[in-house]
Amino acid sequence: MKVLTMNIGILLLLCIGALYQAFRTDAWNFAMLLFLFAIILGFYFLVPVFKRKSIPFLFILILLDITLLVTEVELHGYLFLLMLYFTMEVGRYVSTNFFRIIICSLFLINSAIGIIISSYVPFIWITLFLLISYLLIRLNELDKDYLQIRDTYESLLNDYRIQKRQSYHNEHAARVEERNLIAREMHDSVGHKLTALMMQIEQYSIKENKEQYRILKDMTEECLEETRKAVRLLQVGESGGIASIIALIKKLESENNIHVHFTTKQGVLLVNLSNKQNAVLYRSIQEGITNAMKYGSSKAVHITLGVSPIGNLTFEIRNPYIHKHPFHYGFGLDNMTKRIEEGQGKLEVLQLDGEFILQGNIPVGRGEK
Structure with a gap:
């Protein structure tokens, strides 16, 4: 949101500056630029509607090139800055190779416009344009590399989360299985032996009615109950x-x-x-x-x-x-x-x-x- 606000602010400042300069120069230039900027801003804000985002930007660049031919020289600085702004914007939506084609086309068109307007090639401006074009191409390449790295990172992060989640579930399942195995062993081994022991003590207590057998029987029952509680706790899937x-x-x-x-x-x-x-x-x-x-x-x-x-x-x-x-x-x-x-x-x-x-x-x- 901050980047979008800053971009719109820069665009509006350039448009207002060009309109102010045109108002001081000529009323016809002011009216023409006002109409032109209305079209440009309309296409700019309609970019999300287009399936191919580069189409409205290319149309805007063509309009700016045509405007260079029919406006006063005092306005060319603003128009060149606007062209640079939209060239940077179109670089976000096209491949690096197509962006190079756009840069080369703009260079040839603007060189021809420079010859037509000044009757000679403005070498200083062309040198500056070449330098800016190179920087824009490099910026576009870096942006594409960054997007590719970010996509790779997000993909790896997503895979990592999936693996971590799977590892957690596997660890949890292994823990539950181990607890159930221990519970079964306790039930089948210790529980059965305590039950058998309690039955043997019961038989001896029937044959010989002694207090010691009753005490042993009570102790065995307590052990059996504690074992059953431990088995129930081990079989609980979730802890509290x-x-x-x-x-x-x-x-x-x-x-x-x-x-x-x-x-x-x-x-x-x-x-x-x-x-x-x-x-x-x-x-x-x-x-x-x-x-x-x-x-x-x-x-x-x-x-x-x-x-x-x-x-x-x-x-x-x-x-x-x-x-x-x-x-x-x-x-x-x-x-x-x-x-x-x-x-x-x-x-x-x-x-x-x-x-x-x-x-x-x-x-x-x-x-x-």
């Missing part, structure tokens, strides 16, 4: 609490070009969250990062988890935000606010100088499961 948030951050960083600075303060890892509170915290962090990716001014997000003086879990999500207009509650922020308030918590949304901040407070220890 802080571990789930770390997994979320890792996933988003692997799929998007975003950098998350995650900080936990003292006491956070000791907080006992219920399943519902885990879900509220997870969805809030997820929505905060998504919001930062959509509207943030950079790819950096700062997340801090802490514990309030009364033992509630607090979180803060900061990201740069330089937009002048105030934020408005969208679907995501509304949902986040309702979800936190349902758990008796509170969410504050702040827009400070250059920063957008989400501050949440989630009560814990309410006995929810």
